[in-house]
Amino acid sequence: MGVDLAWETMLDLSATPPGPLHLRLAAALRTAIKIGRIPYGAAVPPSRTLADDLRVSRWTVTRAYGQLITEGYLSGRTGSATRVSWTAPAVPEAPAPASPAPARYDLSLGQPDLRAFPRRLWVNAMRAAAETTPFDQLNHSGSGGHPRLRAVIAEHLNRSRGGVVHPGAVGIYAGAGQSLLQVCRALRANGHTAIGVEDPGSERHWQAARAAGLDLVPVPVDQDGLVVAALPAGLRAVCVSPAHHPATGVVLASSRRDELIEWARAVDGLIAEDDYDAEFSYGRTVPAALQGRAPDRVALLGSMSRSLGPAVGIGWLAAPQRWTDRVRAAQEIELHPPALNQLALAQLMESGDYDRHLRAARRRFRARRAALLAALGRALPGLPVSGAEAGLHLLLDLPPGTDAAAVTAEVRRRDLQLCYLDDMRLTPGPPRPALLLCYANLKDSLIDEAVDVLAATIHATRPVTAGRRTRG
Structure with missing residues (x-):
């Protein structure tokens, strides 16, 4: 394995401690090997070539190479290139941070229905555009x-x-x-x-x-x-x-x-x-x-x-x-x-494929909205719901004194993602305990489960003194 390096730049002998030139060159090479700049198995230049690049004597280079062979950083055989033979001690590699798994009950604001992306239609449109443009x-x-x-x-x-x-x-x-x-x-x-x-x-x-x-x-x-x-x-x-x-x-x-x-x-x-x-x-x-x-x-x-x-x-x-x-x-x-x-x-x-996709999406969201409203009516009767006539989310008002931030934090621990109204304020105001429920990316089969989790959390959350407000 060869490495094409600017040796005269990488081996800056002026930056090494004072001393004999061959020891300074050995120190510069040793540092470059230990930090991985010259990788394991890489061939170092012939002594004459490196001497010319660094404007030093060939003797200086051969003495430096000999020192590093003795220390185990380089290995050389007659008729073959001198190569790096040192590897760093194995250090346990920290696991890469895992991407957070999607919430089981996704009621987070702004999410579209990711499962309904029209893959086939988009691929067909992309192919047609690529072939005809x-x-x-x-x-x-x-x-x-x-x-x-x-x-x-x-x-x-x-x-x-x-x-x-x-x-x-x-x-x-x-x-x-x-x-x-x-x-x-x-x-x-x-x-x-x-x-x-x-x-x-x-x-x-x-x-x-x-x-x-x-x-x-x-x-x-x-x-x-x-x-x-x-x-x-x-x-x-x-x-x-x-x-x-x-x-x-x-x-x-x-x-x-x-x-x-x-x-x-x-x-x-x-x-x-x-x-x-x-x-x-x-x-x-x-x-x-x-x-x-x-x-x-x-x-x-x-x-x-x-x-x-x-x-x-x-x-x-x-x-x-x-x-x-x-x-x-x-x-x-x-x-x-x-x-x-x-x-x-x-x-x-x-x-016309976009319009057909949009009509199908409206039917799907209309049915999902109706199922969510029905589930809320069963599990949380009496809590006002607004904003459901359009869009992909609705606003659920909580009982007065309920800490909406605490409810939001608790349902997140139960694998349900949503947000609360007061967290969308630019300036502080009288608290309005209310939750935003976006149903676009919620699986139809999980609607009742999601509402049950939400209802249990709301019932278990103790009201706080009016006017107090916490952020989750």
């Missing part, structure tokens, strides 16, 4: 993403969400979080210093705004959604989830939608509309996107993470015309998903 399109997709997918997304939003979207206004990014980050960067670059965010709300929104250098202005949410009247003077940008609030599950009321659009026009502002969970509605039709009513004031963003899964890694943004170039100018590095992934998604949507 011209070679000149298998490059970086360019500013805004691939034109074919941008056109497909615009048509989809106009048809299914009541949007007024032109393909040129669409940008393709690596998820909704990246899309919001681009909006926030553009706001910052154009003089904005703050953005309003729902409180309680989505930590993903807060992270994007902070990463762009914007201050967060918490805006309260009630049973009708974002309280528009609480938007402070001087603020000119807000992020909102009108279709299904990521914490409470409420749908922004029609009157609030009117107020929000009027506010944006009055202050010359921008609304970042996260179309979170708009694909899923049960008790009533989700209202059309705000963007369709005010395309000059709303940047509509979303992703395929809930309908297909995060493995696809594709999100989109439809920005007002005057903001389109600003959003794209905020790019610091390549942010678009690979062109072939974009074309595969376009193929999936153009073929």
Whole structure:
């Protein structure tokens, strides 16, 4: 085994202790062998070659080699290369940290139905895209993403969400979080210093705004959604989830939608509309996107993470015309998903397979939601449930005085994953003991078991004094 090393750099004799040159060379070689820089079995250079590289005499090298052969670091035979023969003493190797096993009862927020990813449809779409796309399109997709997918997304939003979207206004990014980050960067670059965010709300929104250098202005949410009247003077940008609030599950009321659009026009502002969970509605039709009513004031963003899964890694943004170039100018590095992934998604949507997959998902989630509500009704009668008319999670209010953080921590020990409402607050407020139950990735066969575990924990958790709050 040969090793191609820069010997004159690696064996820096000036860094060795003072003494005879051959001992200093032996010390440098010994150190390199012990730290693994010259591995076991590697051949060291012939003495003449190393002497030339180091600008020392050949005698110095042969004396150093002889010393290390005596010590057992090197071995040499006549007619063969001198090789490293020393190995470090065996040290028990620490086991690699194991990835945590998925919770048996997964009610964690934001999870899609991972078991239902349409593998066959995605493989077929990827194969079709790879086989039919011209070679000149298998490059970086360019500013805004691939034109074919941008056109497909615009048509989809106009048809299914009541949007007024032109393909040129669409940008393709690596998820909704990246899309919001681009909006926030553009706001910052154009003089904005703050953005309003729902409180309680989505930590993903807060992270994007902070990463762009914007201050967060918490805006309260009630049973009708974002309280528009609480938007402070001087603020000119807000992020909102009108279709299904990521914490409470409420749908922004029609009157609030009117107020929000009027506010944006009055202050010359921008609304970042996260179309979170708009694909899923049960008790009533989700209202059309705000963007369709005010395309000059709303940047509509979303992703395929809930309908297909995060493995696809594709999100989109439809920005007002005057903001389109600003959003794209905020790019610091390549942010678009690979062109072939974009074309595969376009193929999936153009073929009708995406719509068929989405219809099947709605039926599955409708049945799972009904089973979860029935189980909660049996095991926890009387506890209010809200936010279940749309989306993939619901809010379960606990008895007054219940420590929701303690319940959450205890059910985690029982292999049930969920979160509680107060943990999604940006600012402290009066505690509301409530749990968020996301049923997207919960196995249908485990619904009753999961609710039994939850009910037993709630019953066993002693109420605490009103106003006291602990975090798990």
